[in-house]
Amino acid sequence: MSILTPTTPEEAAASVREAAEARAPLSIVGLGSKSALGAPWNAARRLDLSKLAGITFYEPEELVLCAQAATPIETIETLLAANGQELAFEPISFSALFGAGAGSIGGCLMANLSGPRRVKAGAARDHVLGVKAINGRGEAFKAGGTVVKNVTGYDLSRGLAGSFGTLAVVTEVNFKVLPRAETAATLVLNGLAPKPAVAALCAAMGSPADVSGAAHLPPFAAQSLGFAASATLLRLEGFAPSVNERFDRLKATLSEFGAAERLGAEATQTIWRAIRDVVPLAAPREKIIWKISVAPTAGPGVAATISRAFPCEAMFDWSGGLVWVALDPDVAPDAGAELIRGAVMVHGGGHATLIRAPSELRAATPVFQPQPPALKALSERLKAQFDPYGILERGRMQAQV
Known part of the structure; x- marks a missing residue:
């Protein structure tokens, strides 16, 4: 694998253009805290954004912070705390689940992370104001801005949230910050x-x-x-x-x-x-971890259905709407996916994401909730617009040859 380490957004764009011209699949990494999320695959090239770090703009009075994509979450939280402010969506750290740090601010947006305060403040996508990014052709673009009210029409910054780098390479993000509680x-x-x-x-x-x-x-x-x-x-x-x-x-x-x-x-x-950070379920590291999002009142029923089929441990967040489930690694050939997603459908629908599992299980099991046909077709059209050659994180969200 060829590892590309740009030091500027312009160098990053050039790396993507070269990969596009060669039709070479490209994986994207910031600080690597989420590398084990998604389906495992081997890209021809890796775009390492770790040099694109640093806070580029911070106005406490305006409640706005801009940072390059690989800026550590810890750096941002320390600065905000010194000014009595915070990222209100409370991004999860994967230090307990994966032995990694909290990760980067760009990865936080790409995974659309949020912690317990989501029930009040929303997820990362609800706080992003703007991005600078590079599409799959190697073309730089920006969306949104640096003020709290700046959106008319399609909100592209929010649209990239949760895409895991499959649509664009984000090089800088602008977030709304809020006062920290006394x-x-x-x-x-x-x-x-x-x-x-x-x-x-x-x-x-x-x-x-x-x-x-x-x-x-x-x-x-x-x-x-x-x-x-x-x-x-x-x-x-x-x-x-x-x-x-x-x-x-x-x-x-x-x-x-x-x-x-x-x-x-x-x-x-x-x-x-x-x-x-899901600390009660994190050890031992061999356990399989599922993240299940359902209606709050459905959470206990989903957990009970799973526990009748497999020995498991579960905990509930978001008023019951987020169920974290830990299973033994040998519970089923598909990591329990068929039963878990069946339980979700029986109890009103939702999403079940395989967060932690050995690579062979993640290769054999859809890690993310399979999309219904209409939504899948829309996602494919969106992918074609942003990444017509299919080079960006080609196998991250669904296994591909």
């Missing part, structure tokens, strides 16, 4: 089973408490984080008087589900970082 607290309900726990989470999300995190940890996951039994968790953030008042109201609202306990700001930060 303090935080977590309301804990102990001992609930998944179904009543999700009912409590949904009741909290429907209340005026302005919840910024809603998760349920079954006993194994809760105990790994220091709880005595299962823990149903609701995070509140903001100014201290507001957090205190909302906590008391939420406690009264959820009184039918049991007595509530309170975690302070420091414990809240620790617990929610572990939930964000």
Whole structure:
């Protein structure tokens, strides 16, 4: 494999043009934290963007930050924290699941990452303001801008989110940032089973408490984080008087589900970082990990269906709408894909993504949720417009020869 390491966006564009002219498949990597996501494949060339790093524009008063694609998330979060700000979508770190760092800001957008705060703030695509990128012909383009309201017509910046580099090589991203909360607290309900726990989470999300995190940890996951039994968790953030008042109201609202306990700001930060990064399911590293997105009330039913067929561990985020499932590596030849996706359909539909598995399983199993015919045809037309020669991450989202 030929490794190309551009030091400027112009050099990156030239590398893509050369690959296009040679019809040579091209893989794209920033800091490598997500290299094990997707179907394994061998590209003729690798475009290493690690030299395209650094913050190019930051205006705290305007709530805008621009950075080159390979800028580490940690660098950005440290700078924002020093100014009392944050990336509100709370991007997941794959350090626990893959032994990698949090990764780059460009990779964060390409994977459309988000953590527990997604229930309030949305995903990465909801905070991107603009991008500079290179299409599959090697042509540089930009979309969006550096102000919060800048979009008319098709929002190309958001359209690239979650494309895993199959449509374009992003060289710079502009994100909206938001003020960091003064303090935080977590309301804990102990001992609930998944179904009543999700009912409590949904009741909290429907209340005026302005919840910024809603998760349920079954006993194994809760105990790994220091709880005595299962823990149903609701995070509140903001100014201290507001957090205190909302906590008391939420406690009264959820009184039918049991007595509530309170975690302070420091414990809240620790617990929610572990939930964000799926720490309770991460070890041992050989376990298969699935990420399942369904309607919140469907989460417990999906997990129960899977557990009746395979020994598994599950934890719930996004008020029950995100189910993380861990399976033994020898559970099934297809990593349990047929049963898991069947369970998702039975319970109202959604998406099941194979996040972690040995390369041979990822090669034999559709890693991403198969698209229905109409959506697949639309995706193929979009791919043809951006990457007519099919060189960008050709096998990343679906296995290809």
